[in-house]
Amino acid sequence: MAGDYCTRTQLRSYLDLAATATGDDGLLDSFIQRASRKIDTYTRRWFYEKTDTREYDYPGRSRLYLDADLLGCTTLTIDGTANTDYKLRPNNVSAKQWIEMTYGSGSVFEWSDTPQDAVTVLGEWGYHDDYTNAWESSGDTVQNATQISSSGTLLTVTDGSHFAIRQTLKIESEQVLVTAISSSILTIKRAFNGTTAAAHANGTAITIWRPCADIEHIACRLAAWYYRQKDAPFSRTANPAMGVVVDPSAIPPDIAGDLSPFKRRRIA
Numbered sequence: 001m002a003g004d005y006c007t008r009t010q011l012r013s014y015l016d017l018a019a020t021a022t023g024d025d026g027l028l029d030s031f032i033q034r035a036s037r038k039i040d041t042y043t044r045r046w047f048y049e050k051t052d053t054r055e056y057d058y059p060g061r062s063r064l065y066l067d068a069d070l071l072g073c074t075t076l077t078i079d080g081t082a083n084t085d086y087k088l089r090p091n092n093v094s095a096k097q098w099i100e101m102t103y104g105s106g107s108v109f110e111w112s113d114t115p116q117d118a119v120t121v122l123g124e125w126g127y128h129d130d131y132t133n134a135w136e137s138s139g140d141t142v143q144n145a146t147q148i149s150s151s152g153t154l155l156t157v158t159d160g161s162h163f164a165i166r167q168t169l170k171i172e173s174e175q176v177l178v179t180a181i182s183s184s185i186l187t188i189k190r191a192f193n194g195t196t197a198a199a200h201a202n203g204t205a206i207t208i209w210r211p212c213a214d215i216e217h218i219a220c221r222l223a224a225w226y227y228r229q230k231d232a233p234f235s236r237t238a239n240p241a242m243g244v245v246v247d248p249s250a251i252p253p254d255i256a257g258d259l260s261p262f263k264r265r266r267i268a
Helices: 008-015 025-043 213-229 253-262
Strands: 050-056 063-078 081-083 086-089 096-101 119-125 135-141 154-156 168-171 174-182 185-192 205-209 237-239 244-246
Touching: 008 025, 008 213, 025 213, 025 253, 050 063, 063 086, 213 253
Parallel strands: none
Antiparallel strands: 050 119, 063 081, 063 096, 063 119, 086 096, 135 205, 154 185, 168 174, 168 205, 174 185, 237 244
């Protein structure tokens, strides 16, 4: 499971579809998902928050370079023992690229039986250029009678207009995906993005994941392009005199250009 970078409401607005023209809503959702994953592939990173444990071999130095963007570390384990004497680097950016042992602490990366998988990092992974503000208050709370259980898929809120289909929400530490909205009742997919389903009491705050603003806009443009392409014939443009054959682009050049600054570069 992975998060989407725009909502059905945003895409419908971008395409200027009438509010009553809901026949293609399933297609819109599929194109949103396709556009979001295409962005991941092109940039070699993802723009949602995913809870995960990743394993690394002994780095042979005081610095462990990561193979994905780290937004926050819950537990760093070295040779089977949790360690808190570390710094996330680089400073002053949301997405961290390496972990450094704190100078003067005496702690080091080490191994005893084998250097393979000697280090594990449990945390929140993904990219955001302003992680502090990535989870935005919805202004709403859980309104199920007493609580929503750990298996419940109908979330009652005060006002369903605060939310949108294909949005990722967080209730305490659990993420959920909104798949349908009917008045003040949201249909949700539980334990989203590596989190664990849990019961949430009436009155618990609900926050909404806001991807990087540029990524949100690009995802909407790319999903709209996919939607319009559905009626275009798949054909080649040929110019025999010039010896040129051009196939339809997998991603429009202008969108590729806008995504280029977001490409993850390997640091080692």
